[in-house]
Amino acid sequence: MSDLPSLPSRPDESQRLAALRAGDEAAFLALVEQYHAALVRLATTYVGNPALAEDVAQETWVRALRGLERFEARSSLKTWLFRILTNTALTYAKRAGREITFSDLAGDDDEPAVEPEKFLPASDPEWAGHWAAPLQPWGTEGLEGRVERRELLRQVEAALADLPPNQRAVITLHDVEGWAAQDICNVLGLSETNQRVLLHRARARVRRAVTRFIEADQSAGEPTDA
Amino acid sequence: MPDSTLTCQELVELVTDYLEAALPPEDCARFDAHLLGCPDCAVYVDQMRATIRLTGELSPAALSDEARRKLLDAFRDWRAQPGAAPSAPA
């Protein structure tokens, strides 16, 4: 019988699960290699400091192992694991006096993607709402493998670290880890729309940070204003 | 004329919906039409695409030996518990 299983139910995942339940160390380590860093990243957005985030991620694995027998594979192993993480992280965050509600969009989310002064004012008779000055292409594609590109990535990393926690969580899962929107919504308890709003704000901030860096870099040595 | 056409300032707020294919068809058409006639917004969309690519290049933090060792210990503890891993042929 060379037929593939007729169900589209992640065949390698059920094998994985069986191996884990059987106490297979290699299966466990493979899972750890795949997800631990992402767990720590996400935990950091809840608890703030990386050392505590490492504890949260460790605790997540312990809780996952204890719950393994009860896991019914209705969600993917990944989603299940990250839900345990968010629950664990919220407990830690509460203990540390940090309260984070990911669905709460109030406060930090009316900010425009681009500073309003970059556009012509509403009073402009013909071009209201259009770019006030031409936008310069970044030319980042030419920086492949260069020192400048590494520096650029450091700027992106720093911009991510500066984001509000909910934006950072979403952009991390979506653009760094490559998750589907639906999985992010499941893990963070967000609607698709809120998820996209957070992603939008986060990307816009990162873009502004990169723009500032590139413009500063290009005008370095020249006596111009930013 | 300001009703059916997008301004640049409006376009930049739609760019994520556009790139994530979440824009209704008629808005998508207005977006594309604007891009055709506006080199600056075309640059903006390129910058957003570059932003996404750069973010995607961030490497996840490496797993430290210490973390791996601790997790392996936790796994062995769990496995040693009665009833944890039913593999051991009784």
Ligand SMILES: [Zn+2]
């Ligand atoms: Zn435009």
